[in-house]
Amino acid sequence: MRQAFFARNTVTVARELLGAVLEATGPDGAMTSGRIVEVEAYEGENDPASHAGRGPTPRSEIMFGPAGFAYVYLIYGMHHCLNFVTENEGTPGAVLIRALEPLAGREVMTARRGVDSRRSQDRDLTAGPGRLCQALGVDLGWNGIPLTGDIPGPEHAPILRVGLPPKVPRVIEKTSRIGISQATEKLYRFLDPDSRCLSGTR
DNA sequence: GAATCGATGATCT
DNA sequence: GATCATCGATTCA
Numbered sequence A: 001m002r003q004a005f006f007a008r009n010t011v012t013v014a015r016e017l018l019g020a021v022l023e024a025t026g027p028d029g030a031m032t033s034g035r036i037v038e039v040e041a042y043e044g045e046n047d048p049a050s051h052a053g054r055g056p057t058p059r060s061e062i063m064f065g066p067a068g069f070a071y072v073y074l075i076y077g078m079h080h081c082l083n084f085v086t087e088n089e090g091t092p093g094a095v096l097i098r099a100l101e102p103l104a105g106r107e108v109m110t111a112r113r114g115v116d117s118r119r120s121q122d123r124d125l126t127a128g129p130g131r132l133c134q135a136l137g138v139d140l141g142w143n144g145i146p147l148t149g150d151i152p153g154p155e156h157a158p159i160l161r162v163g164l165p166p167k168v169p170r171v172i173e174k175t176s177r178i179g180i181s182q183a184t185e186k187l188y189r190f191l192d193p194d195s196r197c198l199s200g201t202r
Numbered sequence B: 001g002a003a004t005c006g007a008t009g010a011t012c013t
Numbered sequence C: 001g002a003t004c005a006t007c008g009a010t011t012c013a
Helices: A011-015 A058-062 A105-112 A122-126 A129-138
Strands: A019-024 A032-041 A070-075 A079-084 A092-103 A159-163 A173-175 A189-191
Touching: A011 A032, A011 A092, A032 A129, A070 A159, A079 A129, A092 A122, A092 A129, A092 A189, A105 A122, A105 A129, A122 A129
Parallel strands: none
Antiparallel strands: A019 A032, A019 A159, A032 A092, A032 A189, A070 A079, A079 A092, A173 A189
């Protein structure tokens, strides 16, 4: 994907990310990848559930910058969440990656997750925003890195890339976002209902 | 299978 | 000092 893909309306980008491949290469050189099956859109001023909902702060500033960068933050003191910054500079927006179907690097993922490699299911690895970050090795050190090759990035930083969908979802389901108490009327959670790797109970 | 609850630290007021 | 875009263990069924 090019930067222009991300520099559009946040909800549009969120929907079109479903089915796409997310590939992560850590500082250790280990590569893991997965098919995106669940995302959420977060906007700016008119979205109180968003970190950008009440103006820029040191943490959310990146959401107000140019599209095509990773926004990573720590939640509940122990889990990381990975977002893709969207929209043009000056307009805040981001898409939270909530679930993947594991593709490459399953051994690395099971090791990072600390689960039994024989008994573990795909959903134990990458169903949920915190789980998938742990499986891909994503932490605060990944915050601010570029998502596309057309943006120059730091030398020895980890690498995140987004590729075309190997399989486009048959349908896209939309629901209220998970874990928020404000703006629950917005149906900004998008998912591939055919996937067995969705977050929450299943 | 569903409901409840505590862990734990960066960020913001 | 309060909040939090979550997870896993525990409990009850």
